Amino acid sequence: MYPELDTPALLIDLGAVRANVAEMAKVAATHGVALRPHVKTHKMPELALMQIEAGARGITCAKLGEAEIMADAGIDDILLAxxxxxxPKVRRLEALRERATVRVSLDSPEVAAGLGRLGLRTGSPVEVLVEVDTGQHRLGRPPGRPTADLVAEIAAIPGVEVVGLLTLAGHAYHARTPAELAEVSRREGADLVATAELCARDGIELREISVGSTPTARHVAGVAGVTEIRPGTYIFNDTAMIRLGVATERSAASRVLATVIARPSPDRVVLDAGTKCLTSDNAGSPGWIRAAGIPWLRMDFLNEEHAVARLDPEHAHDGELPVGTRVQLIPGHACTVTNLFDVACGVEDGRVVTELRVAARGAVR
Amino acid sequence: MYPELDTPALLIDLGAVRANVAEMAKVAATHGVALRPHVKTHKMPELALMQIEAGARGITCAKLGEAEIMADAGIDDILLAxxxxxxPKVRRLEALRERATVRVSLDSPEVAAGLGRLGLRTGSPVEVLVEVDTGQHRLGRPPGRPTADLVAEIAAIPGVEVVGLLTLAGHAYHARTPAELAEVSRREGADLVATAELCARDGIELREISVGSTPTARHVAGVAGVTEIRPGTYIFNDTAMIRLGVATERSAASRVLATVIARPSPDRVVLDAGTKCLTSDNAGSPGWIRAAGIPWLRMDFLNEEHAVARLDPEHAHDGELPVGTRVQLIPGHACTVTNLFDVACGVEDGRVVTELRVAARGAVR
Structure with a gap:
């Protein structure tokens, strides 16, 4: 398996990537909403350009550093979520706006005031989306009146233009059933649409309702009034997406190629990839890391450079997975895994076909 | 707080680092054991050289890539644990041996056979330490007869020389009381010493008993027969070390400087550093990430770029920690946090005094 590579190595299955990109573009097109993928998952300009070529309106970034690298590659429509x-960041935003259309999401008058000063200074209002708390309890106020009041307060700040509402239903990642996931998704969209109607009655017309994560995108894209979906993980997927029923082992495009470096007992297999390749995200939940095609190998724990797994009893003998065997591990969270590698290997039909630089790796600011 | 820096940023308190380095050197000197710090924690040649200058015999690395970078800086005594x-790796080891004394730990005849071919080809046996499972159930066989038999098997392989035993009592990180930690540590050393005596009765004299992590080092250094301790985390420390009673907030030298970017409700504080700065290691255990000097701010959860924390009721009002406030976050696990940053800021007395490149960041192979 990939004899040209030493391990551990990050593999990106380009066939799966193209299929994932095409499928989500079709979801958006079918429902008549814009697609603005979050590039935090791959941090690679080549893949962002592939998403745009497939029909995405623009991209979403979490950090200015990511946005700057994407703009360097010619991407000119960016949401800084x-x-x-x-x-220092406002000055960088000013420079970024000279080469791309940029919107920013926020949830406070304090942040809006800083952006407003930029809007006034440059004679071009900063377009903002107000973040709404649809249940994750991270940023934003609850939907309805609390958010409508915040929108009014921010809209009154000179130099900013409130163009819409934005949310991330991060609590959807904890859905226990498909029905629960569908319900969280539907509510994510409906709550924002209802809040925008309230804003309209207050005299503030909002033209953007931006929602969606990989788990919720396929459901929420169909909610009337939604204008934009922002899934990220879908391009690679991971075991969390498999558990939620929105991906399969086949559509899990990002894998860590690892080698068995010890077989200390008949049932124990130790691989040369730990948390410095796979992170601790979702650690401990059953099957949070999978060995592709080897369901009888169950991850036990990770240390920094070791993965310790157990063979099911019927496979627990020394002849199974001897030292030197190569295994593809599907991560528990694709986005943070990409961020550990400087370079990934683009693979296709079992061969390495290209090297992909993780250009925005470590772009923390 | 550090107005010259934008956030998030990794700070390394050099005063605390020097004190931590000196204290562990003294532990080793007092007990007459060698100190071989694990450099995985900092991945910085400057700090490895500081450890050696303070009396360390050499260094421990997990990966060849780390060892190569340390050898580039002139470090010439390396244990690859x-x-x-x-x-590919054996060829790199061959090149590394031309510029440094290198030992390798392992737990199987298969791995030893590969190293033995290198030893024969170069006319210089590869010195190995056999890893023993003292309770973590990662690598190695149990102490006593199972390990003694493995030592005999490996010692019979041409081209390798078994020079000692090695263990990591990783289960010590889960000790619930100081007494339990002391007992695990004592057993870590005693089990290896007893096993070496068994090997001696089998006719194989071992000269190295290499043990110890940051939690166990101070206890195990005093066990008769131990020759070497290998703590790593002690140079930076983290909340796991504070919880175990082997560090304090003052000796926690590595911090992530973060900014409050939202105050969505009186009790909620959102900071601009998430798992891409702090990792998910130890996530969810109480106080797994601390805000230095602000005990009433309690971490709730991390997303990739957000830290969401709660203020205790008596501090839960809008005037507390407003948007823009800077906070120093003490990580749950220092070693994996360093590995997320390309550059850290060496600070002293509240000022940035140097830039430290994380030279071996991402050295996964």
Missing amino acids: FPIWGE | FPIWGE
């Missing part, structure tokens, strides 16, 4: 605060 | 398997 993160409150931009402080003079 | 990881089974080195496969021709």
Whole structure:
């Protein structure tokens, strides 16, 4: 398996990537909503350009550093889904706006005031989306009156233009059943649409309702009034997406190629990839890391450079997976895994066909 | 707080680092054991050289890539505490041995056979330490007869020389009381010493008993027969070490400087550092991430780029920690946090005094 590579290595299955990109583009097209994929998952300009070529309206970034690298590659429609605060970042935002259309999401008058000063100084209002708390309890106020009041307060700040509402139903990742996932998704969209109607009655017309994650995108795209979906993980998928029923082992495009480096007992297999390749995200939930095609190998725990797994009893003998065997591990969370590697290997039909630089790796600011 | 830096940023308190380095050197000197710090924690040649200057015999690395970077900086005594398997890595080990004294730990005849071929080809046996499972159930066989038999089997392989035993009592990280930690540590050393005596009765004299992690080092250094301790985390420490009673907030030298970017409700504080700065290691255990000097701010959860924390009721009002406030977050696991940053900021007395490149960041192979 990939004899040309030493391990551990990050593999990206380009066939699966193309299929995932095409499928989500079709979801958006079918429902008549814009697609604005979050590039935090791959951090690679080549893949962002592939998403745009497949029909995405633009991209979503979490950090200015990601956005700058994507703009370097010619991407000119960017949503910064993160409150931009402080003079150094506002100055970078100013430079970024000279080469791309940029919107920013936020949830406070304090952040809006800083952006407003930029809008006034440049004679071009900063377009913002107000983030709404649809249940994750991260950023934003609850839907309805609390958000409508916040929108009014921010809309009154000179130099900013509130163009819409935005949410991330992050609690959808904890849905226990498909029905629960569908319900959380539907509510994610409906709550924002209802809040925008309230804003309209207050005299503020909002033209953008931006929602959706990979788990919720396929459901929420169909909610009337939604204008934009922002899934990210779908391009690679991971075991969390498999567990939620929105991906399969086949559509899990990002894998860590690892080698068995020890077989200390008949049932124990130790691989050369730990949390510095796979992270601790979702650690401990059953099957949070899968060995592709080897369901009888169950991850037990990770240390920094070791993965310790157990063979099911019927496979627990020394002849199974001897030292030197190669295994493809499907991560528990694709987005943070990409961020550990400087370079990934683009593979197709069992061969390495290209090297992909994780250009925005470590772009923390 | 550090107005010259934008956030998030990784701070390394150099005063705390020097004190931590000196204290562990003293532990080793007092007990007459060698100190071989694990550099996985910092991945910085400057700090490895500081450890050696303070009296360390050499260093421990997990990966060849780390060892190569440390050798580039002139470090010439390296333990690779990881089974080195496969021709590409054996060839790199061959090159590394031309510029440094290198030992390798392992737990199988298969890995030893590969190293033995290198030893024969170069006319210089590869010195190996056999890893023992003292309770973590990662690598190695149990102490006593199972390990003694493995030592005999490996010692019979031409081209390798078994120089000692090695263990990591990783289960010590889960100790619930100081007494339990002391007992695990004592047993870590005693089990290896007893096993070496068994090997001696089998006719194989071992000269190295290499043990210890940051939690166990201070206890196990005093066990008669131990020759070497290998703590890593002690140079930076983290909340796991504070919880175990082997560090304090003051000796926690590595911090992520973050900014409050949202105050969506009186009790909720959102900071601009998530798992891409702090990892998910130890996530969810109480106080797994601390805000230095702000005990009433309690971490709730991390997303990729957000930290969501709660203020205790008596501090839960809008005037507390407003948007723009800077906070120093003490990580749950220092070693994996360093590995997320390309550059850290060396600070002293509240000022940035140097830039530290994380030279071996991402050295996964």
